[in-house]
Amino acid sequence: MFNKEIEKILPLVQKPARYTGGELNSIIKDKNAVKLRYAFCFPDSYEIGMSHLGIKILYDCANARDDVWCERVFAPWHDMEALMRERNLPLYALESGDPIKEFDLIGFTLMYELCYTNVLNMLDLAGLPIRAADRTDLTPIVIGGGACVCNAEPMAEFFDLLCLGEGEEVFDEVFDLLETAKAEGWSKKKFLQAAAQIEGIYVPALYDVTYHNDGTVAAVTPHDGAPEKVKKLVISDLDRVRYPEKFIVPFIEVVHDRVTHEIMRGCIRGCRFCQAGFLYRPIREKSPDTINDQCKRLCDVTGYDEISLSSLSTSDYTQLETLLDKLLEWTIPEKINIALPSLRVDNFSDSLMEKLNKVRRSGLTFAPEAGTQRLRDAINKNVTEEEVLRTSRKAFAGGWTAVKLYFMLGLPTETLDDVAGIADLGQLVVNEFYRNPDKPKGKGVTVSISVASFVPKPFTPFQWEPQDTREMLLEKQAHLLSNIHTKKINASFHKVDISFLEGVFARGDRRLSKVIEYAWAHGCKFDGWDDSFHFDTWMESFSACGVDPLFYTSRRRSFDEVLPWDHLDYGIRKEFLIREAKKAYESKTTPHCRIHCAGCGADRLNGGKCDAHA
Amino acid sequence: MRTLRVWFQKRGPIRYISHLDLMRTMTRAIRRSGIPLWYTEGFNPHPYMTFALPLSLGMESLCESMDIRIEDDTGEAQILSALQSAMPAGIEITAVKVPVLDPKFIAFAAFDVVFEDVRDSDDFYDKANALLHRDSLVVQKLGKKGHKKVMKDVDLLEHLQSFSLTKDGELLRLQLVLPAGSTTNVNPALLCDELLKLTDGALYRITRTALYTKDMELFA
Ligand code: SF4
Numbered sequence: 001m002f003n004k005e006i007e008k009i010l011p012l013v014q015k016p017a018r019y020t021g022g023e024l025n026s027i028i029k030d031k032n033a034v035k036l037r038y039a040f041c042f043p044d045s046y047e048i049g050m051s052h053l054g055i056k057i058l059y060d061c062a063n064a065r066d067d068v069w070c071e072r073v074f075a076p077w078h079d080m081e082a083l084m085r086e087r088n089l090p091l092y093a094l095e096s097g098d099p100i101k102e103f104d105l106i107g108f109t110l111m112y113e114l115c116y117t118n119v120l121n122m123l124d125l126a127g128l129p130i131r132a133a134d135r136t137d138l139t140p141i142v143i144g145g146g147a148c149v150c151n152a153e154p155m156a157e158f159f160d161l162l163c164l165g166e167g168e169e170v171f172d173e174v175f176d177l178l179e180t181a182k183a184e185g186w187s188k189k190k191f192l193q194a195a196a197q198i199e200g201i202y203v204p205a206l207y208d209v210t211y212h213n214d215g216t217v218a219a220v221t222p223h224d225g226a227p228e229k230v231k232k233l234v235i236s237d238l239d240r241v242r243y244p245e246k247f248i249v250p251f252i253e254v255v256h257d258r259v260t261h262e263i264m265r266g267c268i269r270g271c272r273f274c275q276a277g278f279l280y281r282p283i284r285e286k287s288p289d290t291i292n293d294q295c296k297r298l299c300d301v302t303g304y305d306e307i308s309l310s311s312l313s314t315s316d317y318t319q320l321e322t323l324l325d326k327l328l329e330w331t332i333p334e335k336i337n338i339a340l341p342s343l344r345v346d347n348f349s350d351s352l353m354e355k356l357n358k359v360r361r362s363g364l365t366f367a368p369e370a371g372t373q374r375l376r377d378a379i380n381k382n383v384t385e386e387e388v389l390r391t392s393r394k395a396f397a398g399g400w401t402a403v404k405l406y407f408m409l410g411l412p413t414e415t416l417d418d419v420a421g422i423a424d425l426g427q428l429v430v431n432e433f434y435r436n437p438d439k440p441k442g443k444g445v446t447v448s449i450s451v452a453s454f455v456p457k458p459f460t461p462f463q464w465e466p467q468d469t470r471e472m473l474l475e476k477q478a479h480l481l482s483n484i485h486t487k488k489i490n491a492s493f494h495k496v497d498i499s500f501l502e503g504v505f506a507r508g509d510r511r512l513s514k515v516i517e518y519a520w521a522h523g524c525k526f527d528g529w530d531d532s533f534h535f536d537t538w539m540e541s542f543s544a545c546g547v548d549p550l551f552y553t554s555r556r557r558s559f560d561e562v563l564p565w566d567h568l569d570y571g572i573r574k575e576f577l578i579r580e581a582k583k584a585y586e587s588k589t590t591p592h593c594r595i596h597c598a599g600c601g602a603d604r605l606n607g608g609k610c611d612a613h614a
Numbered sequence: 615m616r617t618l619r620v621w622f623q624k625r626g627p628i629r630y631i632s633h634l635d636l637m638r639t640m641t642r643a644i645r646r647s648g649i650p651l652w653y654t655e656g657f658n659p660h661p662y663m664t665f666a667l668p669l670s671l672g673m674e675s676l677c678e679s680m681d682i683r684i685e686d687d688t689g690e691a692q693i694l695s696a697l698q699s700a701m702p703a704g705i706e707i708t709a710v711k712v713p714v715l716d717p718k719f720i721a722f723a724a725f726d727v728v729f730e731d732v733r734d735s736d737d738f739y740d741k742a743n744a745l746l747h748r749d750s751l752v753v754q755k756l757g758k759k760g761h762k763k764v765m766k767d768v769d770l771l772e773h774l775q776s777f778s779l780t781k782d783g784e785l786l787r788l789q790l791v792l793p794a795g796s797t798t799n800v801n802p803a804l805l806c807d808e809l810l811k812l813t814d815g816a817l818y819r820i821t822r823t824a825l826y827t828k829d830m831e832l833f834a
Contacts, residue, residue, distance in 0.1 A: 008815075022702070022704060249702070251628065335653070335659060
């Protein structure tokens with residue numbers, strides 16, 4: 001709910017339902033009957049935030065406790081923010097309409113680097129100091145979670161706590177500790193020191209970072225009893241962990257508006273550029289029965305007519321056909337579609353193809369990522385040209401006329417030949433269409449090539465690699481375009497400026513905090529949105545703060561350099577990453593985890609268990 | 615298969631959802647209710663559902679209706695309770711009946727407007743009264759010319775069928791009837807926005823209370 005002052009500005013903004021709450025299955029509690037009030041913030045628009053599965057899971061977990069009321073907060077769009085500031089209306093939580101400044105805990109999901117300025121903006125809009133050190137009271141405690149936490153050093157000055165890994169379980173301990181701290185009137189310092197003892201909780205203020213003269217990190221030293229290494233906490237059995245029985249059903253259209261189900265965590269593939277593939281290890285599968293029951297219940301309580309089975313590589317889920325059989329039994333009569341994103345091309349069996357024909361016929365997408373076999377081997381993307389063509393052939397015979405191919409530019413060891421190879425592969429797919437005798441009559445084919453820029457990320461074998469400069473990337477884009485000779489292929493590129501900034505923060509350190517603060521103070525927010533992205537302001541911020549962004553992106557790090565995230569332990573061994581990096585230089589592949597365990601080390605977090613090895 | 619008219623109210627925060635959002639919300643609610651909805655045949659089957667007259671975003675209503683088709687002869691009372699239990703907060707099902715009139719006969723709508731947080735209510739009352747008694751009040755309104763959207767002049771008072779302005783303590787209440795339906799439609803917010811200019815810091819809430827035919831017969 002919202003107050004009357006908000007009601008006065010709602011008629012003046014676009015999509016006011018972003019700010020009203022009241023959606024089906026949103027949770028209202030008596031604020032006097034709970035011990036902790038938790039504002040769960042997503043530093044992006046309502047439509048993006050409400051599409052995110054993690055927020056639904058954690059909202060449910062937190063609210064499962066009678067003593068906690070968890071509410072949602074999204075970044076108000078520009079028009080709303082301007083009116084809120086003009087009228088001095090503080091940021092409020094959607095369920096109660098209460099200012100989040102009064103809450104005990106404020107959590108942010110950090111899914112991508114370009115949301116960082118929004119975090120600052122939301123804290124400021126709440127009426128709170130943005131720097132952790134300036135928030136001296138015990139509450140609110142500001143905590144961050146999500147993929148970026150594996151190196152949120154650039155945000156270290158703003159957060160009190162960062163939660164590594166899988167929040168479903170860590171948060172319970174944080175809630176308990178904060179309740180005790182409140183009841184016993186602890187100082188913030190005492191609370192932070194105690195929180196640092198929780199497995200999976202990182203307290204940046206308890207670590208001192210020193211630097212060498214060349215700017216690299218000399219050491220990260222814990223104090224006040226904080227552990228040398230903060231370990232990610234993993235959930236060992238996905239069948240037993242709580243999964244929401246209800247999803248909030250937004251009134252307005254959001255990006256992913258459907259039942260989403262995570263069928264497994266981790267990825268067996270080991271593509272060397274993919275951070276998620278390493279961060280979410282070890283491999284854990286959920287059973288088809290659990291998934292089927294949970295999907296059924298969620299469809300019943302939401303009324304959604306689409307289910308999306310999500311994971312990093314859905315066709316690697318060992319019981320996919322069994323699962324589809326179970327689901328199709330009731331989804332067909334109930335007219336519910338099943339979407340399967342992240343399908344790989346190589347294990348696309350005929351019977352799977354047949355089942356897929358029963359589910360929604362969405363676009364056909366492949367992610368070869370690189371244009372030549374040599375480079376695909378170097379990045380360990382085990383997809384061959386033959387596989388792409390064979391699957392395209394089958395798909396064309398099945399009536400598909402559009403194919404989307406995902407690639408990256410700027411991969412380590414890439415040459416201009418590899419770049420031209422992207423156009424060649426697109427051409428071969430086009431040729432395959434015209435070679436097909438059963439092709440749909442009177443229809444042409446469209447091959448869309450979507451090209452991202454590679455950004456090296458922590459906890460991958462490429463964490464030491466230089467990132468291509470903007471100039472190099474633009475040159476490669478032009479080279480790619482000059483090699484496309486048909487109108488059947490259309491290519492689109494990610495903005496290189498955005499990738500550049502993402503690269504700076506992905507492998508950045510604490511010295512970037514002041515740059516983020518400067519950029520935010522000079523108007524940067526919603527940086528992930530093309531229209532809101534102000535590259536010049538960012539470049540001006542770097543120079544005003546005396547920070548060279550190329551130090552973070554273009555430099556080749558040596559294997560023995562202390563990395564800003566070395567004190568965080570995601571299970572993955574550094575020796576494994578170095579081994580993988582060296583194999584990449586020789587374009588040697590590593591077989592996937594079900595063929596052979598490569599000894600990444602992630603299973604150590606799970607008592608040696610990993611669903612991909614015996 | 616038979617057609618039923620579901621009457622409902624839309625009140626509270628849910629008034630901020632658009633007509634398109636409402637259609638999606640209703641489709642899902644009907645799915646949750648489990649009532650035997652009739653689906654169109656063909657490649658992409660969808661339920662039959664039509665609304666009598668879209669409600670503007672931001673307004674509450676006591677008199678919304680949508681026609682649905684169901685497959686069997688489940689009783690109206692049973693449908694009403696199944697639907698009600700599946701509705702999100704703010705939607706209240708008031709009746710499920712066999713339709714009497716085609717929505718194309720809707721010609722007028724009655725609204726109830728409340729002004730709150732008015733700084734000086736006596737002054738506002740006088741000024742509002744004077745404004746409503748003028749000969750004309752021309753404002754710009756977004757309209758269509760062929761396929762293009764253009765600004766058009768409308769005289770709000772010319773369209774105003776009847777009104778009553780009353781003052782109850784600090785609250786000001788305006789009841790009015792305006793053309794609505796497929797031929798002419800005048801949004802009461804246009805008039806309320808003009809009235810709001812006579813004071814500051816205030817807000818208004820509009821509720822659609824009834825729909826009528828051209829002979830002022832209640833739409834049913
Ligand atoms: S432990 Fe072995 S099988 Fe499991 S993810 Fe790591 S490399 Fe793969």
